[in-house]
Amino acid sequence: MSDDMLRAPAEVKYADELDYLESIDDGHKPFSWRLSPRMVRTFILGSERSDGLDREIPQKWFGDRTFVERSIVTLASDRGLLLIGDPGTGKSWLAELLSAAISRNSTLVVQGTAGTTEDHIKYSWNVSMVIAKGQSRESMIPSPIMTAMERGVIGRFEELTRSTSDVQDALISILSEKYVSVPELDTDNTVFAQPGFSIIATANSRDRGVNDLSSALKRRFNFVRIPMVTSKKAESEIVRFRTTELLRRHRIELEVAPSLLEVLLQSFADLRAAAASARSDDEKLESALSTAEQIGVLEDAILHSRFFGERELRAETLASSLVGSLARRTPEDLAILNKFWHGVVEPRSKKEEGEWQGFLQGGREALAKLS
Template sequence: MSDMLRAPAEIKYAEELDWLESVDDSPKPFSWRLSPKMVRLFILGSERSDGLDREISQKWYGDPSFVERSVVTLASDRGLLLIGDPGTGKSWLAELLSAAICRNSTLVVQGTAGTTEDHIKYSWNVSMVIAKGQSRESMIPSPIMTAMESGGIGRIEELTRSTSDVQDALISILSEKYISVPELDSDNIVFAKPGFSVIATANSRDRGVNDLSSALKRRFNFVRIPVVTNKKSEVEIVRFRTEELLRRHQLELDVPPTLLDVLLQSFADLRASAAAAGSDDEKLESALSTAEQIGVLEDAILHSNFFGERALTARTLASSLVGSLARREPEDLAILNKYLHGVVEPRSKEEGGSWPEFLEGGRDAIATLS
């Protein structure tokens, strides 16, 4: 892991997965490495009532029913589509599911306007084709085809950013569970092995980019992942990711609970303001997701470590918040300035604490960017 900037879940949590597999005596669908019960436990963490000899850490924070429905879907013959706003943990949940079920979360296709049918099916090694002709050896399987051949999970990120040709190719794979290779005279069909399934993600803000056809929708079970607004859950997520960040950078830096409260309250205030806005011009371009909160905190921690006094301050946190959320000028700066004057300034006078310093840091950051 020390040689990887970011280890996939099956490597990062290999020891946990090995242990769970060794004690798992429940029935497993197809070629799954863990039973559905253990997949859920791996993702959501263990409780005392589970009766395990060791604790399993919680890795995804959200309604347990989302995980359960996802697991049930992958045990059926339908694909799983995780849909929601940016930063709601869709890709992380897809990675954890793949790691627990088949110990390989890296069979991923990134959906873009440039994604082609070849990325979903297969392509050819041109030099080998010229030298030896078209054969199975000269064929380059896509991550989806590799998942089919191994009975694993193939992942497609941002499905709605892919064109209709790519989506049509996926319909055939999900329906027939095989891929034809017409260029070959024999051995020209790749059949999916039991256990194969597809997890796709879609950004709900991309609606209208490349809408899914009704035929493709029928082949997926939808699980909608909402933005986390529960304060307790947000605190757990932010703490979990912050601890990971500190370990990865080998930092010894304290994150005061009061500053964490300031960050969470700021995002709650800005979300309420966005919900009450009458037009898009009155809303920040940011989705104000939990992932963006983590990004703000990460920026503030690293800045404090490299250029500060190795202690997180409200001023640095405010500067990071403004710098991360001000994406449009002058619209976003005006919205943040209104928030500081209309909400933070009265609160700093009433409550004191870290708010006055947060207000001052925010004003300085806006002045710098204006």
């Protein structure tokens, strides 16, 4: 079934694992949860030998286990969960995995934007049915959040701080009172949340000041701050995991040398170090230089190699992809990347040789074309 989808949700992609974990799970399950908290953690962080399982459950989210455990505990309480952090830290992926493990449905999502309205959180109306038969529960179109309330499952709200304050405030009564009133109806005009309902929201820490949360709404959420991945080992595991998924999804047989992944990881580490020492924003790349952006650079290079190159990813192609992905502002980003190539990549190519030499040449050519 997942082969028929461009991107299958986690509950479809890992249905076999979830079925297995559910069949052996004898732990206490809060409310309508499909898995116990311990099994939810196993699904997300992977199994260990001490778990004594008949099959291995691979790790799907790479980060501190305490963040996952605190998130699970929060969802077992009566408070919402707010995952906050920089772009590319895996907030949305963690939210999807939690929803898939707990509810077997991660698709009840509201995307926060400047255009998000209260209707997206509560309900709207089927206009043709209203004209024909008047307002009723049948002519009401429930939002993903209201659907989650009625089913007693997890609803998700992506980029909460990008929606306006009045839209955010609509969540206060839902999180505190656990029901939604429908004043347009004379009877059957209250939708109550069933046991198991909760909300996982995400917020970009770089959006601070865009639409700050009110103190009333903050009290309804438990905050879990997801930091940037700083461990080179952890970041390598994430990139390898995503690369394997990418190759499988596109059915691509292409070799990605470990030495090339090392070049990519080191380049981003060097760029982050340069950004940390910059004296002004003009000396920093516009890119957040997140792990997600590394994966994007690698994906672009892999697909370019697959369609226009060879069966092996080359350093020149990776460098071209990195420059093309990170050079967003002209001339600021181009100047920063030129400086990086001359001051960091060139010395590394002389010292370490190998893939760095092709990476140096590929970057030079890409920058020359953009200048």
